């Protein structure tokens with residue numbers, strides 16, 4: 001299998017709530033991806049408020065033969081479903097996708113707390129039953145916590161076949177994300193790795209000028225994003241690197257260098273790891289958008305954080321950032337509308353203190 005996977009969490013939309021996906025544009029994107037020999041797609045029950053799975057059915061399942069693609073989706077445990085609730089969630093995904101079987105089915109975003117719940121509620125056994133019944137082909141989990149917790153899960157659940165990890169050159173040595181340590185733990189347990197967030201929610205596609213120059217000097221033709229994807233794909237034991245593609249240009253760029261993938265050499269890897277020192281983000285948000293659906297004040301949290309990060313990286317852009325922020329909040333909540341309910345904090349896989357960070361954004365952007 002080629003090592004690039006199509007992440008279906010940042011699809012082009014016709015409306016700002018992320019639910020009116022532009023199926024014509026997505027069809028063009030998936031056709032290009034499949035025509036170049038790529039097969040792996042990744043979605044989740046929660047992406048685009050459930051419409052990502054529907055878009056996959058409309059653009060891929062109804063338009064391409066079943067043996068030309070593989071599909072992953074994920075069982076959310078955020079609302080602590082009981083066994084009947086899990087069956088309901090699975091059946092909804094199953095119907096939305098419109099396939100007879102799901103190739104890869106993951107428990108979504110395990111960490112220390114949700115692992116405890118998954119174990120106590122029988123979620124792992126539910127995956128085993130689905131596999132025995134032929135409704136899913138492979139089972140595993142996506143993961144957001146430290147290497148010690150990952151080691152515990154893989155030791156206690158040895159039949160989980162794959163693990164999806166956040167790996168990129170910025171987080172490789174990060175003490176919180178622990179990309180390297182988590183990767184090494186998965187390898188120790190002999191589990192193939194699917195990589196998510198290789199471009200850190202887009203941040204590594206637009207790094208600071210100094211890093212951009214370094215990368216362009218090394219290869220004028222290569223995009224900054226390509227360096228980040230290739231860093232993750234070069235790791236032995238990595239099966240697929242997911243890229244959440246939003247337009248045809250991103251698809252064309254990604255397939256161009258992943259079609260005949262060439263791993264980075266040791267000097268190139270060292271260059272990226274040293275560049276990471278110059279890219280510290282003020283707020284390490286990956287724009288996954290898990291926090292936005294339940295916000296009672298309709299605050300576009302990741303969009304505010306992205307504007308704030310750009311401003312902090314380049315103080316000359318302060319006025320531009322303020323203008324962007326003023327535009328953003330015309331149709332959504334302001335940073336200082338936050339009432340501190342912490343719904344978003346519980347949903348955030350990066351464990352960000354969102355209300356406090358929004359207050360900082362408000363102070364600088366208002």
Ligand code: SF4
Nearest residue numbers: 295338339341342344
């Ligand atoms: S804490 Fe603030 S930002 Fe988070 S969900 Fe509640 S109101 Fe929205």
Ligand code: SF4
Nearest residue numbers: 285286288289291348
């Ligand atoms: S704040 Fe957290 S949950 Fe929200 S988009 Fe960023 S990383 Fe995802």
